Amino acid sequence: MSLSKVVDAIRRHKRFLISAHIDPEGDAVGSQLAMASLLKRLGKKAVMIDEDPPPTSCMFLPGIRSITLYKDLKDKRAGKFDCAIIVDCPTLERIGKVKGLIGGDTPVINIDHHVSNDMFGDVNWVDRKAAATGEMIFELSKKLRLRLTRDEAETIYSAILIDTGSFRYSNTSAKTHMIAAELIGEGLDMNAIYEHLFELRSFQATYLLGLVLSGIKKSRDGKIVWVWLTKRMLKESGASFDEAENFIGMPRSVKGCKAALFFRETDKKGVYKVSFRGSKEIDVNKIASKFGGGGHARASGCTIKAANPKQAEKTVLKEVAKAV
Amino acid sequence: MSLSKVVDAIRRHKRFLISAHIDPEGDAVGSQLAMASLLKRLGKKAVMIDEDPPPTSCMFLPGIRSITLYKDLKDKRAGKFDCAIIVDCPTLERIGKVKGLIGGDTPVINIDHHVSNDMFGDVNWVDRKAAATGEMIFELSKKLRLRLTRDEAETIYSAILIDTGSFRYSNTSAKTHMIAAELIGEGLDMNAIYEHLFELRSFQATYLLGLVLSGIKKSRDGKIVWVWLTKRMLKESGASFDEAENFIGMPRSVKGCKAALFFRETDKKGVYKVSFRGSKEIDVNKIASKFGGGGHARASGCTIKAANPKQAEKTVLKEVAKAV
Incomplete structure (x- = not known):
């Protein structure tokens, strides 16, 4: 049982590095x-x-300010x-430069739940049925008593x-709800947490959303819908890149x-980020993998x-159209 | 125990009227x-x-079309x-004209969870801690085996x-999650249900939202935030007025x-509709009353x-500024 091996490894070591993937989101950080x-x-x-x-x-999360950024480290040797714990990360490369510290x-x-996890660890606890890596940390706490x-x-x-979109995505299991039942027993302000994670936006980000949605496009059959976030929109709105998450x-x-x-346009010319969301019928992991x-x-x-946004759009949409 | 009395009453009768409050929402209907x-x-x-x-x-719910509207009844005597079950209703008056059938x-x-329930029944099962009347029907099913x-x-x-806003409002209890754990075990498409109830918008309405948010404005201190829906935006997007609700x-x-x-601009020139939402500190009912x-x-x-949108905005904002 991999969980037991994780517990053994934890008990045997003293000084831990904990890292998560680049561009971390709520599950990685939490x-x-x-x-x-x-x-x-x-x-x-x-x-x-x-x-x-x-x-x-995620800046409201208790302890969040004690996460150190790699660029701020004085000693990068x-x-x-004596042990590294990597959470919510499908490959070791995904922790970026932090890898150099190991x-x-x-x-x-x-410790991860990604389908695509390549078992990069010396100890691997990968539960592809877990809705979030957070679920696994909950289990770990039980095992640690x-x-x-x-x-x-x-x-x-x-x-x-x-990771469950407030218990709505299909990864939500009976177990997810059982865990939530126990967690909220600790007196959490569920509504405040929800607003932080999903709803409250800065004025600038709301304006940016308007600019982004004003450019919404769809395929003829309406099955593919996409939006662009350009640097011009960021500048015009005054919002930051990650507020568009x-x-x-x-x-x-x-x-x-x-x-x-x-x-999304990035700081590098000719480099674009694309996020995909699919319905049941479509495996967007496969598309992104291409x-x-x-x-x-x-x-x-x-x-x-x-070469340019148009070209990026064309290339990606071609692959998506094949899958839809 | 009121639940037992409900079960007794159910067992003793044969022909049931089931009704819920006027303007029913998801909990009433479900x-x-x-x-x-x-x-x-x-x-x-x-x-x-x-x-x-x-x-x-709620029109996606199985069986929804078998709900009869009072106005469509031929026989209103x-x-x-031989028994009426009223769900999710604080008073008998709230079922409206259907009362005349009893x-x-x-x-x-x-059977209700409203704090304000006035115990109008011959058998009253009112659980003010239940997040939804639906939770109580779940319990009833258990009792009925x-x-x-x-x-x-x-x-x-x-x-x-x-009723829980997808498990986010403070009425969500550990029990709510335990019930959800059991319900989703029946193989529900949670994401589809969520989208029906909360989220799905037409392409046109999403585009309209973009146009509306692109014009978002705020007061200097950021405490008042407003948007406009113009007829031009409606025309450009192809969305309907009520999709902006x-x-x-x-x-x-x-x-x-x-x-x-x-x-919002209306069909009548010089006539504008204004909706208000306020935080705890502000009584927007008072503002609208003015x-x-x-x-x-x-x-x-x-x-x-x-005379024009600018003037309408100025007049209303002046009153809001006094209250904020």
């Missing part, structure tokens, strides 16, 4: 925070280091930790909420839409290079 | 459908009659039923989803917003006349 907190309660040292900052929507003989614990603190419950609940929900909710796409990306069957993403 | 189905499985006759039609968002000596069973069918599970799940939620969710306003409108403290509306 799982990381809960993991660090549990380790500290076991008397361990635990340092959270990520390449990218947490999304703005490897080997300061010494050659430092054991790596891989630690009753969750309110803060830990909040971070795990948030992780689950993000959840915008893909809007094309996704268009009646008749089977595949939703969210194109461009070197990945994720889940219903939600995935990739980065592509193209 | 509870009614599940109740009727359970009764039929017990070999009873059960007729659902409401004064108002179910909301469009009282006494055709004979003077027909026993009334009151009927395992829910997939259709019943779907109607009860929908009832709960609506929920748009006010967007300015309302802007961080720091205390009062949100939604201005212009001859009304509503609740947190949600209200009014119609105003002005």
Whole structure:
């Protein structure tokens, strides 16, 4: 049983690096925070280091400011930790530069729920049926016989909420609800958490949403719906890139839409990010994989290079059209 | 125990009228459908009659078309039923004209979760801690030892989803999640249910939302946020006026917003509709009243006349600024 091996490895080590994927979202960040907190309660040292900052929507999470960014580290040499725990990450490459901090003989614990996880760890606990990595951290706390603190419950609940879209996506299982039942018993302000994660937007981000949706497009049959986020829109609105994180929900909710796409210009010319959301019939993980990306069957993403936005759009839509 | 009394009353009667409140929403309709189905499985006759039609968002629910509207009844005499079950209704008056179908000596069973329920029934089962009346119908099914069918599970799940805002409002309890865990075990398409109840918009309406949000404005301190829906936007998007119904939620969710306003041009020149949403601190009912409108403290509306949109905006904002 992989969970037991994780517990063994935790008990045997003292100084932990905890990291998650680049561009972390709620599940990555929430799982990381809960993991660090549990380790500290076991008397361990635990340092959270990520390449990218947490999304703005997660800044309310208790402990979030103790996540260190790789670029802010003074000492970037490897080997300061005697164990690395990587959460919510399908491959070790996905932690980005943080990989450089892991010494050659430092054991790596891989805790993840991605279908595409490549079992990169020395200890691998990959539960592809878990709705969120947060669910797995909950299970780990049980195995460690630690009753969750309110803060830990909040971070795990948030992780689950993000990855299940508030218990609506098909990854939500009976177990997810049983875990939620226990978590909310700790007295969480569910509505406040929901608003932070999904709803409250800055004025600038709301304006940006308007600009993005004003350019919404669809295929002739209406099955493919997509939007663009351009640098011009960012400038005009004054919003930041990561405030647009959840915008893909809007094309996704268009009646008749089977595949939703969210194109974004990046700082690098000719480099575009694409997020995909699909309905049951479509495996968007496969589509993203064709461009070197990945994720889940219903939600995935990739980065592509193209001469210009039009070209990027054309290339990606061609693949999507094949699948729809 | 009131639940036992409900079960006794059900066992003793044969021909049931099932009704819910006027302007029924998801909990009323879902509870009614599940109740009727359970009764039929017990070999009873059960007729659902409401004064108002179910909301469009609920038209996907199995069995919804078997709800009869009062106005469509040929025979409006009282006494055709030997028992009436009223669900999700705080007072008997709230079922509207359907009340006239209940004979003077027909026993009334009151199943509800409203704090304000006035115990109007001959048998009253009022659980003010239940997140939804649907939760209570779930419990009733247990007591009747009927395992829910997939259709019943779907109607009860929908009832709960609506009243908890997908498990986010503070009425959501550990029990709510435990019930959800059991319901989704029947193989529900949670995402489809969520989309029907909360989210799906037409392509045109999503485009319209973009146009509306592109014109979002705020007061200097950010406490008042407003948007306009113009006839030009309607024309450009091809969406209909009532598809914009929920748009006010967007300015309302802007961080720091205390009062949100939604201005709309009407077919009459110089006549504008205004919707208001306020935070706890502000009584928007008072503001709307100044212009001859009304509503609740947190949600209200009014119609105003002005020479042009600018003038309408100025007049209303002046009153709002006083209150904020």
